Amino acid sequence: MSDIENFFGRVRENCPQTEILTDEEDRLIYSHGCYPREYKWMLQGKYPHLAGGVLKPSCAGEISEIMRLANAHGVGIIPYGGGSGIVGGTIPQNGQVIVDTKRLTGFSVNAANLTARGGAGLSGAEFENLLNRRGYTSGHYPQSFQSACLGGMAATRAIGTFSTKYGKMDDMVTALDVVLPTGEILKTHEAPKRSTGPELVQLFLGSEGAYGIITSVEMRIHPIAESRIFKTYTFPTTEDGIGALRAIIHKGLRPAVVRLYDEVEASHKIAQYRFETGFALLILLFEGYEEANELESRIGSEICAAHLGREKSEDAAKDWFATRFSTKKMLDYDAIRGGTSDAIEVAAPWDRITTVWREMRRALEPLCEVVDCHFSHVYHSGASVYVIFHSKTGGDDKAGENRYLDCLKIACETSVRHGGNVSHHHGVGTAKAEFMKLEHGESGVEVMKKIKNALDPNGILNKGVLGL
Ligand SMILES: Cc1cc2nc3c(=O)[nH]c(=O)nc-3n(C[C@H](O)[C@H](O)[C@H](O)COP(=O)(O)OP(=O)(O)OC[C@H]3O[C@@H](n4cnc5c(N)ncnc54)[C@H](O)[C@@H]3O)c2cc1C
Structure with a gap:
């Protein structure tokens, strides 16, 4: 028996409630997210990376056991929520096993604290509907609200369209439960404010499944607006x-x-x-x-x-x-041979935002049929710059893919050169991994790598994201 078969055998014994999917069809379904390159591969009938299998655990305890077994058998794991990530964060590049968190659906409201806790597998819409029935809202409505899950949204520091009033995931999350890469369970302490060292919640927000598997998320909530x-x-x-x-x-x-x-x-x-x-x-x-x-x-x-x-x-x-949840225009364009559309979202301070916007537009226009720009998240010191581009068509699939990658690189490099950053809310995944040093420098990325190595000494969890 191969090591992965031994691994699945042990999971079957130790985690009897965990569903184990090993059919090729199931593995294909989980082998891509919504990164435009992955979407194009799907349209072209290509699956260059196939997951080793899919596990659907029923609780955090089972995830903890799965991580212990994965370390013992040297099996790579990728945490998976709604699969709506658009930066290639769930591509099983090394045949990793997917851990789908969607069966984690617990829900409770603390009316005194105006917080609610949801299982990592609840979609944004499910969480919001549960709140609405009780007269509350999370104020968090990303465009991918129907599919993105609480764990995935926390892991990518996601943002919704109502952010200027309600904030982003980085502001909304008040506590987390996380299974660490070696299987220990961390529950962050619920406190309205603390001064007890670096903030652990923030360490896991944006960690894109590299530092742990988030199993439960506590969020601020609000009465529904009148x-x-x-x-x-x-x-x-x-x-x-x-x-x-x-x-x-x-x-x-x-x-x-x-x-x-x-x-x-x-x-x-x-x-x-x-x-x-x-x-x-x-x-x-x-x-x-x-x-x-x-x-x-x-x-x-x-x-x-x-x-x-x-x-x-x-x-x-x-x-x-x-019409705020519609993405029809971009998907229609992706269906054209050689053409790819994407939305590159960066942030810039007020004193540089006009240059970042103008230079990104100028740099992308020669390579694109369409370059649309808007500013939709506003802060004290600056705002987001959201650039939707439709790269030029023509040539074969490979030419189209290379043109798309050129656009991505040019957009990120131009933003940083003029004082912007690499990502405002979609995250890094594998797509933007090479640009991490542009934003954080050698020493910033080195700090993140040291944390990764300390938490995940065997390199089991989502290797490849964040350029770690
Ligand atoms: C049409 C469309 C519209 C979008 N609109 C928005 C928007 O308005 N705002 C926005 O911020 N984003 C948006 N996105 C991007 C995407 O929805 C977000 O990045 C979302 O937060 C991903 O959540 P998910 O559950 O689908 O994560 P997945 O795609 O499953 O995973 C994303 C990353 O998080 C990790 N991960 C997933 N679950 C966990 C977990 N429980 N613990 C640890 N790591 C985990 C994965 O390993 C991966 O690295 C959009 C995407 C699409 C396709």
Whole structure:
């Protein structure tokens, strides 16, 4: 018997509730996520990397035992949530075994603390529905909300479209349970604030399955908002719109949704609603108490007007809200031979954001049919720059793949060269692993490697992500 068969045999004995899938069809299903290259491979009928098998444990105790056995048998493991990651973080490059966390579905609410705890395998939508039935919301609605799971979203420091009011996973998570690579179970202590050394929760947020398997996530929750106000503005230039965003946030306003589309991305919507040609477009959504919304939206309008913004019908904002989970345009483009679309999301401080946006657009345009840009997550010191590109078509599958990889490299390098970073919320996975040093330097990556080696001395857990 091979070592992997011995491993599955021991899992069968020691973890009787764990489902073990070894059929080729099941292994194929789990052998890709949503990284555009993987998606293209799937469309081309290629599966260059096949998982050694799939385990579906029923509880953290079984995951702990699986990790102990994986170390004993030298079997690589990849934690798996919804498989919606778009940076190749779940590719079984070395025939690793997938541990699907979706059977971890526990749920409880602590009404006194306004927190809720969910099993790592609950999807964002499942968690939100459970909360909504009790009058609460997480405020976390990524576009992949139906498929992405709590564990995966914590492991990638994900963000939702309502982040400017409710925050990102890095702010929302208050405690975690994690199975370490060698099988020990770590439960972080629940405290509203601590000064007892480095923050362990933050160590695992963004660790992309390299430092441990998250089994349970405690999050901040909120009462469901009593009212919403939608606003739409146009600006003569993107720079005017960026000025308005910065002023809004520095004034202390917290609209739930902030989306500024540059002149190019705005042009489709501008044409649809017959606004001024060549203008940038801003959508704001305020939610919460009625009086607070009215006050904040009035001050927001004054700030926009001071930056040459013109208020328009709320329809554009409402239509965005109604279609906010659709990705049809990108998927349609991916179906074209040689063409690939992706969304590269970086962050930049206010004093460099205009250059980062302009230079990324300039660098990508010669290689792409479409380059759309918007700014949709806003912070005290800067904002995200979200660049959707459709790389040029033509040539065979290999030429298309190489063109896509060129775009990815050019986008990341250009961002860093002008003061931006490598990823704002999609993570690193294997796709952006080579760019980690651009952001963290040799010494930053070295610190992460030392932590990895200390936690996972046999290199069992998700080798290949984060460039570790
Ligand atoms: C159409 C679409 C829209 C998207 N929109 C957004 C968006 O709005 N905001 C956003 O932030 N992202 C978005 N994404 C990206 C993706 O949904 C996120 O990265 C998400 O957080 C991944 O969660 P998942 O459960 O699917 O993780 P997976 O894809 O299963 O895994 C992602 C990574 O996390 C690790 N991992 C998974 N589960 C665990 C666990 N329990 N413990 C430890 N490690 C684990 C994996 O090993 C892998 O490295 C989008 C993706 C798609 C396809």
